[in-house]
Amino acid sequence: MKITFPHFGDAYIAISLVCKEMDVECVVPPLNNIATLERGTKYSPEDICLPFKVMVGNLMNSIDNGADTVAMVSSDGQCRLGEYGELLKSILDKNGYHARWILLDAVGDIGIKELLKRGESIWEGRKKSGLELLKALKDIYKVIKSIEHLEEKVHELCGYAVNPSDFKRILYDCKSKVFNSKSIAEANTVLENYHKKINKIPLNREKNPVKVVLTGEIYSLIEPFANQYLEDKLIDMGVCFSKKITIGWWLDTTITGHFKRMREIKRKNGYLNYAIGGYAKDTVEEVIEAKTKDYDGVIQLLPLGCMPEIVAKSIISEMSKEIGMKVLTIVFDEMNGEAGYMTRIEAFIDMLQRRKQYVLYGH
Numbered sequence: 001m002k003i004t005f006p007h008f009g010d011a012y013i014a015i016s017l018v019c020k021e022m023d024v025e026c027v028v029p030p031l032n033n034i035a036t037l038e039r040g041t042k043y044s045p046e047d048i049c050l051p052f053k054v055m056v057g058n059l060m061n062s063i064d065n066g067a068d069t070v071a072m073v074s075s076d077g078q079c080r081l082g083e084y085g086e087l088l089k090s091i092l093d094k095n096g097y098h099a100r101w102i103l104l105d106a107v108g109d110i111g112i113k114e115l116l117k118r119g120e121s122i123w124e125g126r127k128k129s130g131l132e133l134l135k136a137l138k139d140i141y142k143v144i145k146s147i148e149h150l151e152e153k154v155h156e157l158c159g160y161a162v163n164p165s166d167f168k169r170i171l172y173d174c175k176s177k178v179f180n181s182k183s184i185a186e187a188n189t190v191l192e193n194y195h196k197k198i199n200k201i202p203l204n205r206e207k208n209p210v211k212v213v214l215t216g217e218i219y220s221l222i223e224p225f226a227n228q229y230l231e232d233k234l235i236d237m238g239v240c241f242s243k244k245i246t247i248g249w250w251l252d253t254t255i256t257g258h259f260k261r262m263r264e265i266k267r268k269n270g271y272l273n274y275a276i277g278g279y280a281k282d283t284v285e286e287v288i289e290a291k292t293k294d295y296d297g298v299i300q301l302l303p304l305g306c307m308p309e310i311v312a313k314s315i316i317s318e319m320s321k322e323i324g325m326k327v328l329t330i331v332f333d334e335m336n337g338e339a340g341y342m343t344r345i346e347a348f349i350d351m352l353q354r355r356k357q358y359v360l361y362g363h
């Protein structure tokens with residue numbers, strides 16, 4: 001059995017480490033690029049959202065490279081995500097890309113017992129015991145959280161760095177070393193070293209950087225190719241930012257914190273009181289929270305064709321005026337005009353900088 005999965009940010013680092021630990025063969029799709037998107041677009045329904053097209057490209061590349069089993073998360077959510085698993089399988093089958101499929105639906109949809117059964121079937125070719133598998137999964141969760149903790153530090157401090165790009169370099173180095181580790185224990189040691197390294201980057205606390213919240217559709221937030229490597233650009237520009245939606249957050253809310261999540265979803269916020277698919281309700285709430293936490297602005301990211309985030313966008317455009325929070329919405333599509341996105345982001349950050357200066361010094 002050779003397992004594969006579509007790219008979803010740094011998930012490939014974690015999955016390939018567990019595969020090494022379990023002696024299970026895995027095929028990591030080539031990192032996302034324009035060719036992947038073009039390949040996926042060719043076989044996808046024209047009006048489906050962008051993440052689907054990238055995933056088609058990922059899985060075709062992996063099956064070409066010898067994968068015979070596809071594992072991916074699924075959901076019966078109100079948006080198109082509910083169709084992803086079945087539709088992907090059908091498109092790949094029709095075009096001669098056959099594989100065994102393991103769909104990991106949310107606990108609320110299939111129950112914890114069925115989820116565990118499906119989860120276990122991913123590793124059925126392993127040469128290790130069930131207890132060792134459980135330990136590896138527990139340990140990899142810590143690795144994911146540790147990478148995200150490192151990223152949080154970078155996002156929080158890059159605006160104060162003497163040279164913000166130092167943070168970006170260290171983050172890339174660290175992820176590459178974690179990916180190439182021979183075991184989860186080695187990955188943890190690498191991470192410990194990088195946490196120390198990051199604390200030594202020279203800072204200038206006299207700076208008063210712009211602080212923004214990144215919110216929006218989950219795939220656009222987690223997969224750097226889908227947002228044109230926006231986080232790297234913000235780091236280079238010396239903009240501090242925070243991002244709630246990460247793989248660790250998704251694991252917490254989908255698996256371990258399911259009931260807490262259900263309570264959060266039911267909580268009314270006065271602007272969008274019901275879950276309408278994706279994380280649109282969270283997006284609206286993050287804009288409100290950004291105001292209470294004194295952020296300078298919010299950047300909402302969504303891929304072309306994303307239904308829930310378009311609804312959130314229309315609510316936010318009125319709401320942001322009411323609460324006095326600046327919001328920039330960026331819709332990413334397969335036309336990929338990086339310069340166009342960058343001009344808008346630079347103009348938005350520039351406006352926030354001037355506004356901040358005006359509030360502080362009156363000019």
Ligand code: SF4
Nearest residue numbers: 049079081278306307
């Ligand atoms: S949240 Fe948006 S982009 Fe993601 S699957 Fe749903 S419709 Fe598509």
